[in-house]
Amino acid sequence: MRWVRSSARLGLRAVSYKSAAQGLKHTPPLPTCVSARTAGTAIQRPTATDVSAGRPLRVCVVGSGPAGFYVTKYLLKEEAELGCEVVIDIVDRLPTPYGLVRFGVAPDHPEVKAVQNDFDQVASDARVSFFGNVCFGKDVSAAQLSELYDVVVLAYGAAGDRELTVPGADLEGVFAARAFVSWYNGHPDFAHMSEEFAKALASSDTVAVVGVGNVALDCARILAKGANALKGSDICDHALDVLSSAGAGLRRVVILGRRGHVQASFTMKELRELTKLDGVACLVRQEELELSRTPASLDELKTARPKNRIDALLTKVADGSDSVSAEAKAVEFRFLVGLSDVLPNNSIPNRVGAVRVERNQLELDEATGAQRAIGSGVKEVIECGMVLGSIGYRCLPVHGVPYDERNSIIANERGRVQGVPGMYCSGWARRGPSGIIGTNITDARSVVAAIVEDVSSKQLALGDKAESRQGLRNMLMGGQDGAPGLRGSGGTKKKVQVVDWDGYQRINRDEVARGAMKGKPREKFVHVEEMLSIATAVGDEE
Amino acid sequence: MALLVRRLSSNAGARWRKVGSGKGLPRSVGADRSAAARLAAETYTVRTMALVPPRTYRRGISSTAARKDKVNMTFLEDDGTEIKVEAELGATLLEVAHENDVELEGACGGDLACSTCHVVLPKEYYDKLDEKEEEEDDMLDLAWGLTDTSRLGCQIKVTRDLEGMLIKVPEDSMDMS
Ligand SMILES: Cc1cc2nc3c(=O)[nH]c(=O)nc-3n(C[C@H](O)[C@H](O)[C@H](O)COP(=O)(O)OP(=O)(O)OC[C@H]3O[C@@H](n4cnc5c(N)ncnc54)[C@H](O)[C@@H]3O)c2cc1C
Ligand code: FES
Numbered sequence: 001m002r003w004v005r006s007s008a009r010l011g012l013r014a015v016s017y018k019s020a021a022q023g024l025k026h027t028p029p030l031p032t033c034v035s036a037r038t039a040g041t042a043i044q045r046p047t048a049t050d051v052s053a054g055r056p057l058r059v060c061v062v063g064s065g066p067a068g069f070y071v072t073k074y075l076l077k078e079e080a081e082l083g084c085e086v087v088i089d090i091v092d093r094l095p096t097p098y099g100l101v102r103f104g105v106a107p108d109h110p111e112v113k114a115v116q117n118d119f120d121q122v123a124s125d126a127r128v129s130f131f132g133n134v135c136f137g138k139d140v141s142a143a144q145l146s147e148l149y150d151v152v153v154l155a156y157g158a159a160g161d162r163e164l165t166v167p168g169a170d171l172e173g174v175f176a177a178r179a180f181v182s183w184y185n186g187h188p189d190f191a192h193m194s195e196e197f198a199k200a201l202a203s204s205d206t207v208a209v210v211g212v213g214n215v216a217l218d219c220a221r222i223l224a225k226g227a228n229a230l231k232g233s234d235i236c237d238h239a240l241d242v243l244s245s246a247g248a249g250l251r252r253v254v255i256l257g258r259r260g261h262v263q264a265s266f267t268m269k270e271l272r273e274l275t276k277l278d279g280v281a282c283l284v285r286q287e288e289l290e291l292s293r294t295p296a297s298l299d300e301l302k303t304a305r306p307k308n309r310i311d312a313l314l315t316k317v318a319d320g321s322d323s324v325s326a327e328a329k330a331v332e333f334r335f336l337v338g339l340s341d342v343l344p345n346n347s348i349p350n351r352v353g354a355v356r357v358e359r360n361q362l363e364l365d366e367a368t369g370a371q372r373a374i375g376s377g378v379k380e381v382i383e384c385g386m387v388l389g390s391i392g393y394r395c396l397p398v399h400g401v402p403y404d405e406r407n408s409i410i411a412n413e414r415g416r417v418q419g420v421p422g423m424y425c426s427g428w429a430r431r432g433p434s435g436i437i438g439t440n441i442t443d444a445r446s447v448v449a450a451i452v453e454d455v456s457s458k459q460l461a462l463g464d465k466a467e468s469r470q471g472l473r474n475m476l477m478g479g480q481d482g483a484p485g486l487r488g489s490g491g492t493k494k495k496v497q498v499v500d501w502d503g504y505q506r507i508n509r510d511e512v513a514r515g516a517m518k519g520k521p522r523e524k525f526v527h528v529e530e531m532l533s534i535a536t537a538v539g540d541e542e
Numbered sequence: 543m544a545l546l547v548r549r550l551s552s553n554a555g556a557r558w559r560k561v562g563s564g565k566g567l568p569r570s571v572g573a574d575r576s577a578a579a580r581l582a583a584e585t586y587t588v589r590t591m592a593l594v595p596p597r598t599y600r601r602g603i604s605s606t607a608a609r610k611d612k613v614n615m616t617f618l619e620d621d622g623t624e625i626k627v628e629a630e631l632g633a634t635l636l637e638v639a640h641e642n643d644v645e646l647e648g649a650c651g652g653d654l655a656c657s658t659c660h661v662v663l664p665k666e667y668y669d670k671l672d673e674k675e676e677e678e679d680d681m682l683d684l685a686w687g688l689t690d691t692s693r694l695g696c697q698i699k700v701t702r703d704l705e706g707m708l709i710k711v712p713e714d715s716m717d718m719s
Contacts, residue, residue: 111653118649268680306683436684437649438658 065099067427070444132499142400168342177390204385211390260292503535652696
């Protein structure tokens, strides 16, 4: 059935739109709609481009975190504008999707993870295929993907750290916050670290967290809450074990900010949560807040509502801090203290025993308007057994992808990877490690707009790409075996064991079932081998 | 059945969208639809229109005259598209938006944990609403383009007081360069 609309006056273009909808599992078929101008004659696609010539736009998205999924979601909505069907293959180096929603977002924030439902819906679309356990840069190169696909979108996030570089940072017991977070969230690369965290926690009752972003606050909260308060969450058992044994003696988490509270990047929700923890006091020093309120900071407070509210809450907490007993379990904020060095433990010299910090002052850089921290020479030693450096995740360079060294991101302009037509980037790999899940929506939409623009204006030369999806499968699995997922017939030699969406669903089901037995939403598998064997398991289906 | 209409987009990437259907493509499916909203979707006969007035699309219109348990509202998307809807009493603005295929995300499914459902309301309506909870303000602090009359769509329930309200979905104003 065709709908006719006389809207030439409005400049509304006609579109005939069929093929795209046919494959949808969950959406009703889209209609064909033809303007009055063409109604008589046409069923051809009056497209913005002739890309199609009957074939879909073939897209590979690298990374299945929020950026990868939002790019996929919004690109699928552009079929009418592109004038052709869009098929998208999502590649991830792990057998499980969702990126930092799974391995970053704290276990006690299940509501944040609800976004996975949205992503599931995207992945279940018949136009989308998931290629888990495929590492870009290792199993498949940038050049190979460019060869196979019309459009490649790099959304592989930031899988490295900005590391602490002060003297002593190499002592045992000093970790990147990313390692700690990835470990309690069950990232396979960090599953082996339980013993190291246990040793560090057992060596003292204090942990120092360097940095004042939300990741730092997550670490502090998880540590301070302890095993009991987390046991109903999806935190990994290995982390619960360590927190309930070695972590049981923890009394204090000190959060160290190099600059003032006005410059801190944590947000109100996470801060408020820290001030309301059961059995954990939150400590703030009034004099440090005062020291932070330079004329430039006060100006900032006047205009920025979020900062203003944070200032008010910290002030309130500081007012109550004096009355907290010294024995109470506490999370303590320190502002305007710069890390000078990490000092060894007196009895175990290769292990951290304390951090030495220097009182900083804020100095206005007239040129940039930013306030820098300047050391005053006054030092203080804070004893601790574990140091978490939480000064940022870092996007790592991948061979064949232009890299912006200065900003540690993929070299790009508005999401277009520099010098590589048809290659785009989104999310943390594009912008650097900041912003919340929602930030990736705006990001994804702008990248999708760039793709549509390039395809429509024929900036993008679309060569002869016959069968990208099959081509990728053949390349990875090293044979003609086109069976999706891991069901290859016995004879084919597979180089990479690809986990498709059904494979992930098997992992998911098992995780949820394991969790249910312990009263947790899920118990994650933390070894890739284990995941792969579950993903391949046949016979457990309905 | 539905109709595709070109979004008159000010920025690059004009989009096509479907109108005239009460229930659109699944979107932000994380949002658990309330019973009320589900009911609305199931029980209303939808008239599909062949003619769409310029930049104003009417959706979710019942076959009979406006019903007593419905409130008229208009969503204004960031690119200027106006979408007139009849909203079920008791549904949240997020649910109403999703029922009517308005471009409004709801990443956390209405659990006050994402701020992607940020909307801007006219002052006279904003003033009629119950005070925000502290938690809503905390999440709003993370929203792009925050204004004095910003709210989170998942926290506002449709009442008769909201008849005629124009709901702005704020522009993505982030500098992405
Ligand atoms: C500890 C922590 C807690 C957070 N908590 C919140 C929160 O509560 N609320 C909120 O809104 N935001 C939160 N965020 C921010 C949010 O997680 C990010 O904004 C978002 O995940 C970034 O999305 P991305 O897709 O760019 O990267 P990622 O989520 O990191 O996704 C990247 C994906 O790429 C894959 N990948 C990496 N390298 C390769 C490769 N070589 N080949 C193939 N695939 C690869 C990874 O496995 C991963 O799946 C948090 C972040 C962190 C670090
Ligand atoms: S949908 Fe997440 S805060 Fe409203």
